[in-house]
Amino acid sequence: MDLTPGKIFLADQRGITESNILRRYSTFNFEKYNDEHRQPSGTLFVCNDETIAAGKLIFFLSKEDSYQIFFPVTGGLDIVQGGKEFSVDTGQIQILNVGKGEVLEISNPYPNDVINYIQIGITTDLFLLRASEMLYNFDFDKNQNQLIEIISNPQKLSFKLSAGIFAGREEVTYKLQNTDYKLFCFVIDGAFEI
Structure with missing residues (x-):
């Protein structure tokens, strides 16, 4: 098996933005967080x-034409785009086509509980x-200890x-379809080896 060099972005080196409304950990440079290695x-x-x-x-201002992917971890969220x-909800992923300069309103619909979600942005010039x-x-309950292919088109x-x-010490193999493709892994909790 050929090994490909990779880069690890450690959780404790992410940028953090915190207020009484929002706590955000940014893997890459985002808004006021800027690091030459991110x-x-x-x-x-x-x-x-x-x-x-x-x-x-909160509000999200898109800096690029992009797909914005929302992956609830705890609780659900509401997003307003163009009215x-x-x-x-958890168990769902929503992708939105967002133009450069467009603003999304992202809200917590629960009056007594915090929500947690992952937001991923991928640049694109095609909104199909x-x-x-x-x-x-x-x-996840029906597919324990395996990668679920959620988006595969x-x-x-x-x-x-x-x-x-x-579970601890479980393994899975993921094979890239093309050597020009990239793999990005995000671990929410626990130890891992790639």
């Missing part, structure tokens, strides 16, 4: 782990799908997305 990776330019306080909202509202076609469902999107929950 440049975007190809078309992947946003990878944030965000927590919003109960009943609060249209999208509700996304409506947002209603880009809500994906998955079930490279004809319509320029990327694939898989996710999984693994």
Whole structure:
């Protein structure tokens, strides 16, 4: 097996933004966080782990034409784009086509609980799908210790997305379809080896 050099972005080296409304950990440079070693990776330019306080909202200003991917970890979230509202719950991923300069309103619909979600941004110059076609469902309970292929349509999107929950010392093999492709792994919790 050929080994490919990689780069590890350690969790404790992420940029942090914190207020009474939001706690954001940024893997790459984002808003006021800037580090020469945290440049975007190809078309992947946003990878944030965000927590919003109960009943609060934040705004996201897109710096690029992009797909913005929302992956709830704890609780659901509401997103308003151009007057249209999208509700996304755990077990779902919502992708939105977002133009450069466009603003999204992201809110916590729960009056007493915080929410946590992952936001991923991938640059694109093609907007081929409506947002209603880009809500994906998955079930970790039915697919323990394996990668679930959530997004796998490279004809319509320029990327694939898989996710999984693994018990200690479980393994999975992921094979890239093309040597020109890149693999980005994000571990929410626990130790890992790649």
